[in-house]
Amino acid sequence: MTSNRYRDILKHGAIWAFILVELTFFSIAGEYLSVSDKAFMDFDNMLLLLKQSAPIGIIALGMTIIMINGNIDLSVGATYALSAIVLLDSMTWPALQAMGDWAIPLAWGLALLTGAILGAINGLIVWKTGVDAFIVTLGSMLGYRGLVFMINGEQPTSHLNWTLVDFAEAQFLGLHTASWFLLTAALVLWLMMTRTVHGRNAYAIGNNREAAVNAGIRVGPHMMWNFVLIGFLAALSAVVFYSESGSVNPNDGMLFELWAITAVVLGGTKLTGGYGSIISTLGGVIAIQLLRKGLGHIGAATETVNLVIGLILIAVLLLDRQLNLKGKQELKI
Amino acid sequence: MSESIPVLRLENIVKTFPGVRALDDVSLSVLPGEVHALMGENGAGKSTLMKVLGGIHAPDSGRILIAEEPSVMTSPQHAKARGVVFIHQELSLADELSVAENIFLGELPLKSFGRVDWKTLYDDTDAILKTLNVGFNARTLVGDLSIANQQMVEIGRALTVDPRAVIFDEPTASLTDAEKVVLFKVIADLQAKGVGIIYISHRMEEIFKITDRITVLRDGQYRGTLNTAETNEDEVTQLMIGRSLDLSRNVSHHEMGDVALEVRGLTCGKMFTDVTFAVRKGEVLGFYGLVGAGRTEIAETLFGLRTPSAGKILLEGQEVQINSPIDAIRHGISLVPEDRKNQGLVLGMNCRDNMTLPQVGDLTAGPFVSDGAEIAIFDQYRDKLDIRTPGWRQIAGNLSGGNQQKIVIGKWLSMRPKVLIVDEPTRGIDVGSKSEIHNLIRELAAQGYAVIVISSEMPEVLHVSDRIIAMFSGRVMREFTSEEVTEDTLVQAISGISADKVA
Numbered sequence: 001m002t003s004n005r006y007r008d009i010l011k012h013g014a015i016w017a018f019i020l021v022e023l024t025f026f027s028i029a030g031e032y033l034s035v036s037d038k039a040f041m042d043f044d045n046m047l048l049l050l051k052q053s054a055p056i057g058i059i060a061l062g063m064t065i066i067m068i069n070g071n072i073d074l075s076v077g078a079t080y081a082l083s084a085i086v087l088l089d090s091m092t093w094p095a096l097q098a099m100g101d102w103a104i105p106l107a108w109g110l111a112l113l114t115g116a117i118l119g120a121i122n123g124l125i126v127w128k129t130g131v132d133a134f135i136v137t138l139g140s141m142l143g144y145r146g147l148v149f150m151i152n153g154e155q156p157t158s159h160l161n162w163t164l165v166d167f168a169e170a171q172f173l174g175l176h177t178a179s180w181f182l183l184t185a186a187l188v189l190w191l192m193m194t195r196t197v198h199g200r201n202a203y204a205i206g207n208n209r210e211a212a213v214n215a216g217i218r219v220g221p222h223m224m225w226n227f228v229l230i231g232f233l234a235a236l237s238a239v240v241f242y243s244e245s246g247s248v249n250p251n252d253g254m255l256f257e258l259w260a261i262t263a264v265v266l267g268g269t270k271l272t273g274g275y276g277s278i279i280s281t282l283g284g285v286i287a288i289q290l291l292r293k294g295l296g297h298i299g300a301a302t303e304t305v306n307l308v309i310g311l312i313l314i315a316v317l318l319l320d321r322q323l324n325l326k327g328k329q330e331l332k333i
Numbered sequence: 334m335s336e337s338i339p340v341l342r343l344e345n346i347v348k349t350f351p352g353v354r355a356l357d358d359v360s361l362s363v364l365p366g367e368v369h370a371l372m373g374e375n376g377a378g379k380s381t382l383m384k385v386l387g388g389i390h391a392p393d394s395g396r397i398l399i400a401e402e403p404s405v406m407t408s409p410q411h412a413k414a415r416g417v418v419f420i421h422q423e424l425s426l427a428d429e430l431s432v433a434e435n436i437f438l439g440e441l442p443l444k445s446f447g448r449v450d451w452k453t454l455y456d457d458t459d460a461i462l463k464t465l466n467v468g469f470n471a472r473t474l475v476g477d478l479s480i481a482n483q484q485m486v487e488i489g490r491a492l493t494v495d496p497r498a499v500i501f502d503e504p505t506a507s508l509t510d511a512e513k514v515v516l517f518k519v520i521a522d523l524q525a526k527g528v529g530i531i532y533i534s535h536r537m538e539e540i541f542k543i544t545d546r547i548t549v550l551r552d553g554q555y556r557g558t559l560n561t562a563e564t565n566e567d568e569v570t571q572l573m574i575g576r577s578l579d580l581s582r583n584v585s586h587h588e589m590g591d592v593a594l595e596v597r598g599l600t601c602g603k604m605f606t607d608v609t610f611a612v613r614k615g616e617v618l619g620f621y622g623l624v625g626a627g628r629t630e631i632a633e634t635l636f637g638l639r640t641p642s643a644g645k646i647l648l649e650g651q652e653v654q655i656n657s658p659i660d661a662i663r664h665g666i667s668l669v670p671e672d673r674k675n676q677g678l679v680l681g682m683n684c685r686d687n688m689t690l691p692q693v694g695d696l697t698a699g700p701f702v703s704d705g706a707e708i709a710i711f712d713q714y715r716d717k718l719d720i721r722t723p724g725w726r727q728i729a730g731n732l733s734g735g736n737q738q739k740i741v742i743g744k745w746l747s748m749r750p751k752v753l754i755v756d757e758p759t760r761g762i763d764v765g766s767k768s769e770i771h772n773l774i775r776e777l778a779a780q781g782y783a784v785i786v787i788s789s790e791m792p793e794v795l796h797v798s799d800r801i802i803a804m805f806s807g808r809v810m811r812e813f814t815s816e817e818v819t820e821d822t823l824v825q826a827i828s829g830i831s832a833d834k835v836a
Contacts, residue, residue, distance in 0.1 A: 197702055200686060201693070203679075204679045204690055205681060207680065208678070211676055211678055213638075214636075214670060215691040216662040235498070272682045
C-alpha cells in the first residue's frame with residue numbers, strides 16, 4: 001500500500017520535480033554560460049515564459065481530455081490557423097468595421113465558433129462512422145489546412161486593431177492576458193475532468209469502452225463534446241495569440257498538434273486513454289517552454305533544442321514504463 | 334521407461350517479492366508418463382512456480398532438476414531447449430500466419446541467404462499435425478481455425494522439440510466438451526510416450542478424470558501431494574481453502590412474488606430461436622448449456638446489446654422495447670457480464686467510481702458530482718456485500734476476482750434493479766470466494782430480486798437455481814424445477830438428446 005502511494009506521488013509529482021531540476025540547472029549553468037547578465041530565474045522572465053507557453057498550452061489542455069477519452073486530434077494546428085484567419089479577416093468586413101470596437105467580441109465569437117464547428121465535424125465523423133480518431137483527424141488536418149490555403153493563398157492575412165493589441169498585451173496582477181487564459185482554462189477543465197459527470201465518463205470510456213457502454217454511458221456524445229471542446233480551445237489559443245500579433249501566415253500552427261501531444265505525454269497522460277491529468281499537462285507545457293528558454297539562455301543553438309526535447313521525451317517514457325512494469329509485477333503475486 | 338527417475342523435480346523453491354513470500358519451500362516432482370495436477374486458489378503461487386520453472390523469475394533458493402540434473406533456467410526458450418515446454422491459457426498465435434509458420438515461429442528452417450525452407454517447414458509441420466490427429470494442414474491460416482484447433486497449434490509448438498515435460502495451464506478454459514475429448518487424447522498420447530505432464534486447472538471434474546497425482550498449494554506453501562485414485566473433491570478442496578465448499582443442491586424455499594420478467598418467442602438471428610420463459614421475484618432461474626448454446630446471447634439481448642428479430646419482452650406484465658443498455662437500465666434490467674475484466678469493470682478506475690458509474694449522473698450537486706453521495710453508496714454496498722478493499726480509492730484492477738465481481742454486483746444492486754442477470758458468476762474466481770458469491774445470489778433472491786444465472790458449471794447451477802432451463806444450440810430444450818432435476822437428465826437436455834420431448 002505504501003509503495004503504491006509512493007509510486008503515485010512519484011508519478012504525479014515527476015513533472016514538477018523535472019521543472020525544478022530544469023530551473024536549478026539553468027540558473028547554475030546560466031551563471032557561467034549566459035550570454036546576458038540577467039539571472040535566469042528573473043521574475044519577469046518567468047512571467048514571460050508562462051505567456052509564451054499559452055498557445056501550445058491551451059491546445060494541450062484540450063488534447064489531454066481527448067487522449068484521456070481514448071482518442072487523438074491531429075487537426076488542432078490547422079484549426080488554430082483557420083480560426084486565426086476568421087478572427088483577423090472578419091474584422092476587415094465592412095459590416096464589422098462599421099461597429100467600431102464592438103467588432104472585437106464579434107470577431108472573437110466567430111473565430112471560436114469556427115473552432116468549435118471544425119471540432120464538431122471531427123467528433124461527428126468519429127462518432128457516426130466509428131473510424132479511428134487518428135485517421136479521421138489526419139484527414140481533417142490536411143483538409144482544414146487546405147481550406148487555409150484556399151482562403152489565404154500563400155499570403156499572410158493581417159489586421160491590427162490597437163484596442164485588441166492593448167487588451168492582449170495587458171498585464172493584470174502581473175500576469176499577461178494570455179497567461180490568464182491559460183490558467184483559467186486549466187482550472188475550468190481540471191474541475192470538469194475531476195468533478196463532473198462528463199469528466200468521470202470520459203475517463204471510463206478511455207479506460208474500458210465496452211464496460212462504459214455496459215454501464216449505460218452514451219459514448220458517442222461524450223466523445224463528440226470533447227472534440228468540440230478541443231476545437232474551441234484551438235480557436236481560443238489562436239484568438240489570444242493573434243489578437244496581439246495581428247498577422248497569420250498560412251503555415252502557422254503547423255506541428256502544433258505534435259507539440260501539444262508531447263506536452264501531454266510528458267505530463268504522464270497515457271496514449272491508450274483512461275489515465276491522465278490536466279494539471280500535469282500544464283507542467284508538461286511549462287517544462288518544454290523552460291527547456292527552450294533555458295537552452296537559449298545558456299547560448300545553445302536553437303537547433304539543439306528539439307534534439308534535447310526529443311531525447312527527454314523518450315527518457316521520460318522509458319522511466320514511466322519501468323515504473324509501470326514494477327507495479328504490474330507486484331500485482332501478479 | 335524408468336519409473337524411478339522423475340523427468341522434472343522442483344526442490345524447496347523459495348521466491349519472495351517485495352513484501353510477499355510468493356513461494357515458500359515448494360517442492361514438486363513429475364514422473365515420466367504421469368499427469369500431475371497443480372491446484373490452488375488464485376494467488377496460491379501456481380503461476381509463480383511455473384514462472385520459476387520457465388526462467389521468468391529466478392528463485393531465491395531451491396533447485397530445478399531435469400532428469401535429476403540440476404538446471405538453471407533463464408528463459409522459456411531455454412527451458413524448451415531442455416525439454417520443458419509450456420502451453421498457456423492465453424493463446425499467443427499470429428492470426429495472419431499459417432499453422433506451419435506459427436508452430437516454427439522463431440525457428441524456421443532456413444536455406445542459404447536466410448531464405449525460408451518452405452518444403453521442410455510444411456513437411457515437418459504436417460508430421461507434427463499427424464500425431465495430433467487434427468483436420469487441418471500446415472498451410473491453413475491460424476485465423477481461420479476454431480479456438481480448439483488454435484490450441485492444437487499451440488500444442489504443436491511444444492512438439493517441435495522432444496519434450497520431457499509439458500505444462501498445460503488451464504487448457505480447457507475455452508473448449509467445448511467434444512474438444513476436450515480431443516485434448517485429453519493428445520495428453521494420453523504424450524503420457525504413453527513417457528512425457529511428464531503438469532496440468533493446471535480449477536476444474537475438479539477434469540482433474541479426477543485425467544490426472545495421476547495432485548499437488549496442492551495454498552498461500553505460496555506446499556500443502557501436500559495426493560494420489561488421485563485415493564482422494565476425492567472434498568479432500569482436495571479442503572487442502573486448497575482450508576475448509577470444504579458447499580455445493581449441495583439448492584433446497585431453500587421461500588415465498589415467490591409476481592412474474593418480474595417474461596420472454597415470449599424471443600429470437601435473434603441464428604443465435605437463439607423461439608425462447609420463452611418467465612422469472613418471478615424471489616426466484617433464481619438458472620440457464621445451463623454448452624458454450625455457444627445461446628445463453629449469453631439471450632442475456633445480451635435482454636440488456637439491449639443485441640436486437641431481437643422476433644419475440645416480446647415483458648416486464649411486470651408490460652411489454653417493453655429495449656434497444657440499448659440505457660433502455661435496459663432504465664427499465665431495471667442489469668447484467669453482470671461474463672467477462673468481468675473487459676465488459677464489467679473499468680479496471681483503471683477506483684472502486685467507488687466503478688460502483689457508481691451507471692448512476693453518477695444522478696448524484697450531482699450543482700455542476701459537480703457529490704463526493705458524499707458516492708461514498709455513502711460505496712460504503713453501504715461494501716458492507717452489504719462484504720467487499721474487502723482497503724478503501725474506495727483502491728484501483729479496481731488491484732482487487733481479487735471475487736471482490737471485483739462483488740463491485741459489479743454492487744453497482745447494479747445500488748440501482749435497485751427488477752431483474753439481475755449474472756453471466757458466469759464465478760468464472761476465474763477462486764474456490765473460497767465462489768461460495769460467497771453463491772450465497773449472495775441466494776440471499777438476493779430471498780430479498781425478492783428476480784435473478785437469472787447463466788453458468789457452464791453444473792454444480793453451480795444445481796446449487797443456486799430454483800428452476801433450470803437447459804439450452805442446446807439456440808433452443809430451450811427443457812425446463813426443470815430444482816426438485817425434479819438430475820444430473821443425467823440435465824446432461825441429456827443440453828446435449829440435444831431429449832430434443833423430441835421438449836417441455
